[in-house]
Every structure is written in C-alpha cells, then in structure tokens.
Amino acid sequence: MAPFSVRMPVPPVLRPIAQLPDADVYELAIRQIEAEILPGVRTPVLTYGNHFVAPTIRAKSARRTLITFRNHLQAASNVHLHGGHVPAASDGHPMDLIHPGGARLYSYPNRQQGATLWYHDHSHHTEAEHVFRGLHGAYLLEDDSERHLGLPDGEYDIPILLRDAAFDESGALVFAEPEYRTTLLANGKPSPYFPVAARKYRLRLLNVSTHRDFTLSLGGVEMTQIATDGGLLPAPVPRTTLLISPGERIEIVVDFSRHPLGTQLLLADTTGPVLRFDVVRRARDNSRVPDRLRELPALPEATATREVVLGFGFVGDVPMGLINGRPFDPNRIDAKIKLGTTEIWRITNGDVQYQVPHNFHTHLVQFRVLDRDGNPPLPGETGRKDTVHIRPGESVRVQATFGDYTGRFMYHCHLLEHSQMGMMAQMEITR
Template sequence: MREHDEGRSGRAHGLTRRRMLGIGGALGLMAATGLSASAALARRPSITGAELRSAVPLPPPFQVPLPVPAVLKPVGTSGGGDRYEITQREASAEILPGVRTPLWTYEGTFPGPTIESRRGRPITVTHRNELPVPTVVHLHGGRTPATSDGYPTDLVLPEGWHDAAMHTGHGSAHGMPAMRDPRAVVTKLTRDYTFPLDQRPTLLWYHDHRMDFTAPAIWRGLAGLHIVRDDAEDDLGLPAGPRELPLMIADRAFTADGSLAYPALDPTLRVRPGVHEPYLAGVLGDVILVNGAPWPVHEADAARYRLRVLNASNARHYELEAVTDDGRRLDLVQIGADQGLLAAPVTHRLLPIAPAERYDLIIDFKGVPVGSRVRLLNRLGSGRTREVMAFRIARKASDDSRIPRTLSTDLPTWRRSDAVRVRDFSFRAGQMHGGHGWLIGGQPFDPARADVTTHLGDVEIWRLVADVHHPIHLHLVGFRVLSRSGGPPLPYDAGLKDTVSLRPAESVEIITCFDGYRGRYLFHCHNAEHEDMAMMANLEIV
C-alpha cells in the first residue's frame, strides 16, 4: 500500500509494466501455493472459486413461487426513532420442495426480515444471539457510527460461551496463534446497533461479519435486506407496492439429507477457520436461490416493475439478462446503484453483478404476451446455474408509473483536484504464516494494525489493482468510479457505489470523501472466502 500527495502524482493511471509483472508473479504464486489455476483461473475470468455439487435431487426451474421477505415491525417508536428486535437462532425451512434444511437465521427465516426505514429517522436494532457461536452484525452500505458498524471482533457471545473458546483472529488454519484485539467491544447475548440512516435512499443489507467466519455464517442464512426511503424518491412515480420486488440472489449446495453443503475445515465454526483446499478461491453452489427459493417464478402484470437486486452470493458473479420465450432481450433500465439513485437512467442489455453489489432496475413487461414468460438468466453460469428466475405474465394491467429523465440531483461532485492524496492498493493471493491467504498490499489482516489513517472530511483517490476477480467494499462511505485500467468507467459503474468489481489484472480508480463519523472501519474483498482468509484492512478516520 502506498500513498502520495495528488500534487506529486505524475504517473499514468493505467497499469505500468512493473504492476503487470507483479500481477503475473501473484498468479504464479497462486499456482505454486495451491491457490491453483484449476480453482481460480482455468474457468472464465469472471468466476473465482470451485463449485460444490448437490447430493439431493433438485427441482425443475420456475416451479416454486418467489417469496418476498416479510417487513419487520418496530417494537417501539419514540423520540423520532424506531426500535427493532431480532433474534439470531437455528431454524429449519423448506428451501427445496419436500426437504427440510437446517439454517442459522435472523428471526427464523432466510432471508431475514426486511427493515424499511426513512432517511434521517434513526433506528436501534437489538440483536439477541441464540446461535452456538459468536456473531457480529454489519449493515452493509450504512453510514453508521463505528460502535455499531459491526467490526469483526466486536462479538456478541452466546449463552455459555467461554472466553477460552473465543477466537478473534486468523488462527490455527494459518499457522499462528489467535490474535487478540485490545479494542474489541464484546457483549454477552445481546447488543444494540444504532443506525442514524442519515443517507440517500437505497437498498442496504445486513449480514454476519465475524472475523474469519463470515463466509460460512452468511452461507448458513445470516443475511437480510434493509431499505431506506425518502419523500423525494417516493414522488418520482417509480413502480411501487407489489410492483417493487427485492431480489436477493444467492447460490447454495445441498447434502443428501437436505442440509447445506459447505467445505469448512471446522463444521462447528467454533475454532478453526477456513475451507478445504479446492475452495480456497471461493465457494460456489449449484443451486441459484432468489429470496431463499430455488429458481423461483413470479406472476407479474404486463407493466413496469422495479427490481431491487442484491448479489448475496459468497463468491459467484452473475451477468444478468432478461429474455422472453421467443428470444427477445428486454432492457434492464438501471435507476440506482449501491448507494442510491443515479442522476439519470442507464439502459443495459447485460448487467454484471459481483458479490455484495446492488442494482436498482426497471423492467417493462408491457409488450410481453399474457401467458408467456420472461426468464432472468445468468450468462456466466453453465447448466442449471445459467437460470436465475422467471416472471410469468399473468394479466394486462394499467400502469401509471414512469422513469423520470432526472432521478436525483444530490449526488456528490468530487473532482480529481479535490483529492488531498492518492493511495495504491494491491489485492492478491499470497502466503502468510506458512499457509495460503489473500492479501492487501502484501499483508494479511491484523485488527491491531492501522493500515490507512485519514482525516474526517478528506477527499482521496484510491487506485486498486487485482490478480483475480475481487469485489472491493468500503465501509461507511460511498465512492465514484473514475477509471478502469486507464480508460473511462463502464456503463454499470454509474452512480455512487460502496462495492466495486475488480476484474482479473485490472486497475480501478475510485474517489471518495471520508465524512460521516470518526473511528475504526474496514475495507475488504467481498468474496467472502477471500475476506475470511485475511483480505481485509483497517481504515481509521480521525
């Protein structure tokens, strides 16, 4: 990791020969250390990881109705804010028809219940941990004070958890003793998370963020949606009510008894982190779930719909397209990104979406014949993973929704000249403590080390470079993509984002302002297996 003042930076923004050689070296290291070409590179470049195969018969596509997660009701309203309660507990659900699957859940469901909130109206969520392991909750995309951001060592311990069992660092899987974090704030059984929600309206999501065990915890079901709304967005006339659909897309695999398959070294998720060798680059499933249902179907009007799409997969990338039964491709009109509405709509025919990215889309079924289908497909998949879900057009209907030419006027207008410094970060495979890891700037995550220190209100440009595919997420702040490998941003980079998809051997420049709150935050790869294997770094705002 390097930083330098913007005024002294005269080098080209593209990949230098030295950087390209560095990437080649990282890829060679991957092959040499077992992060092998077969696991990470021999597939098409957008895929990082190896696929698990289900051992239970899988249902045909487009038979199970699309579920819509229930909206959680507040348990109290006072002082201009709302209070919620969520219990994290084990439950079982019928994900595959006729089969029960044990899960770790928020409130007994997968996905967890959706929280709907208003911009600037604070909420407090009391989480109660009745699971067998410690947990941490992170509101992904939230502008949240550090004490409620879900730092990976700020654990909520379950009843009867003994300190001797507590693991808060990269431990035996990586050949080093568990690190202790002197700044960790650990609570027993419950924790209050306070979210001011002083931010643009958008789709956020909440998930477990426990150090070294994020990937298997999300895989087992610890994920839910959070929608922020405001009056200005409500007045735009976008599709609403039953024509606004949240779509949490996630892949999973199942064992013969219907349990979720996952290649954890320690299936109890208590002590030893990590996955078995073939899956070090990421874990892919062979079943595509939308809102927890396999390849579902939704009965739709012949009208416009607003699709709030989240890729909640651990490692799988998708390239979405909407195709009618007669082979016609429908436009996917993007109106929002991770951090809210765009300035103006952007039309896509194909839309890549990396883990943790969100896209706010309008799709118009008006010209689709009643009784026919529109399938949402994944161009990066093969076999069953090419299919995501379908819409069956059930009836003609009136439609007074619209897509305004101007969607938002409150996007930040940072310029290159506003940046007080430029920083360089590499995201690459490497060795750490005698084992395999995924590193930022050549270093594994250490909660006790300050990797980046910046001042509240500073504008910075970050230049990110990857070996293989890495979706990079910054906590607290949104950012704008300035360039890709020296060229302009791509159409799907529009708007304010909090997660950017770095493609193999690619460099990306982003610009952001570190406003909001002081404290300790994170940036990391959102391939959840990479994150658990140390591809995180500390961001200190002072």
C-alpha cells in the same frame, strides 16, 4: 427438482416493536432453524428473525433505526449494515462480536440518500459460512425526495436476493468450494417463478453470495437500470446484461406491459436459469421512469491518494489473503485518514497469474468510480457505490470523502472466503 416448480417469496417486512419521535425500534433473534428451501425437505439454516431469507427492514432517510440483535447460536456473530453510513460502534467490526446468549444494540442514523442496502454477519473467520448459511437480509432506505419521480412502489417494488448453494443427499447446506455450489436461489428458492402484472416493476437485485458473480439477462429484453449500491443514478441506463459481484446491488425497472398475457420471461445467469417472470394479469400503472433521476454533486478536490493491491500470497507456508502484501491484523491500522478529507484510491487486482476475481468494499463511505485502467466507468457505475468488481490485473480508481464519524472501519474484498483468509485492512478516521 424441475425449475420453476416453486413461487419466489417476497421476504416479510419487519415491523417495529416501538416508535419514538425520531426512531423506529426493532428486535431480531439470530437463531438456527429448519427451513424448506428444496420442496418437501427441511434444511438447517441460520436466520435473523426465524426467516430464510431474513426480513426486509424498510427504513426512512433521516429517521434513526435502533435494532437489538440477540444471539441464540452456539457461536459468536455480529451484524454489518452493508452500505450504511454509521458510527464505528454500530458498524459490525469483525472483532465486535455478539457472543452466544448475548445481545447488541445497533444505531443506524440513516443520514444518507435512499438506497438498497443489506445487513449480514461479519464475524471474523466465520463471516463467509454464516452468510452462506443464511445470515443476510435487505435494508431498504427510503427517501422522500424520490416520491415525486413516480417510480414503481408498494407491491411493485421487489427486493430479490440472489445467491448460490450446494446440498448433500439429506438436503443440508454444504459449505463447499464455490464451484460445487450449482443451485441458484432467488429469495431463498431454487429457480422459482414469480407472477407479475402487465406493468412496470422496480426490481432491487442484491448479490448476497459469498463468492459468485452473476451475469444476468432477460433473453435480450431491455432492463432499465435506475440505481446502484448508493442509490439512484443521475439518469436511467438501458441494459441487456448485468454483472453483479458479491455485495453489489443493481436496481432495474422492467416494463412487463410490453409483453402479452401468458408471456414467460427468464432471468438467467450464464450458467443457468435464476428466476422466471410470468405475466398473468393486467393492472393500472401510473408509474414512470423520468429522464433525470438524481443529480450528483461535483467531486471535491482530493487531498491524498492511496494504492491498494488485493491478492493471495503466503505468510510462511500458509496461504493467505493479502492487502498490500499483508494479511488482516486487528491490532494494526493500515490507513489513517483525517475526518472530512477526500481521497482517491487506486485498487488493483494483483492476482494475474491465477486469474482470480476480486472486488472491493469500503465500510463507512460511498465512493465514486473515476475510471478503470484509465477508461470511463462501466455502464451503471456513474452513481455512488460501496462495492466494485475488479478483474485480474485491472486497476480501478475511486474517490470518497470520509465524513461524520471517527473510529476504526474496514475495507476488504467482498468475496467473503477471501476476506476471512485475511484480505481485509483497517482504516482509522481521526480528528
């Protein structure tokens, strides 16, 4: 199909079925349907709420979200709120499954600053294929303390979920090797266009692919990064290229008023076009990007350090994903951490020989990137993060405080083919 022949949709916002004094209540079905990804072709997909891409949940900071997921698939599933600071029972541990015909209530306190989060399947050994086939959606946590900043909002605040895909001759998705996934999707459509007004937009970019990095540019046009995984940066950062590994989020503001009506701006990856913005109309714009966004508190003193090495190896004759030389075992605790303590972890990508990329994601906590091989963090990494890209042979030091909740939580490579091969470990937060 020709690129830019379909319009990029904006995922619908999920409406609560009830509102309590301190909580919004939702329900979502997990179901297989047929969706039109390629024009005129019906493709079997897995969905939350019968939508590909899943509905966006707009939550309020300090107001709980209660959401029941009902599994209508023939396979077990579950849900992880990626970037959420939530109790262990609602974290979507890979072994906490929703079996076919079952349901599970997840409680999200939302006691964290505003940020672009996302929800996705995390069922052990099937998370990569389930996410690839459609089980992913945006969860936008809105923070009233941002309102005075004047950032673009409403219809000018757009989540854009990026991923790759492969199809067979019938139009069915093929869960093939990542190098064969050559079709790039933005909000579930291949290389779409999106009409914009000549004004500023807040674009929330989410990499929901299971394996692919995106290196994005607007043909040299400046993009102003305002936020990363855990919310607003201390100050805006001008960027002309963006690297987003699986699971990461980057928020940018693009001022389309700098371009005449009729301009077409191409958001492209190094391998091809992703999305075209068409400047088609004028609009009033009272939004702004202030010089200061959100102050970061001083880091507390760390009381422990840990070494974490990601890599591939063999267990007997079986190739496995490993953390510190061991594959995931749900019956083993790899790190015991006292509630409320602060730790520094050095995460190393040990796959130098084969030049395999990895990234690192922690459940429960946001962390701060301290350095990369002793050098300062990359541009846009100075805020709170939960997922970080690590090149072969590189070491990244991060610092986190493990507060509020006890229980079992995961840390793993978020290239999901790697995690489901065993590149996961388990921490237990204790009193």
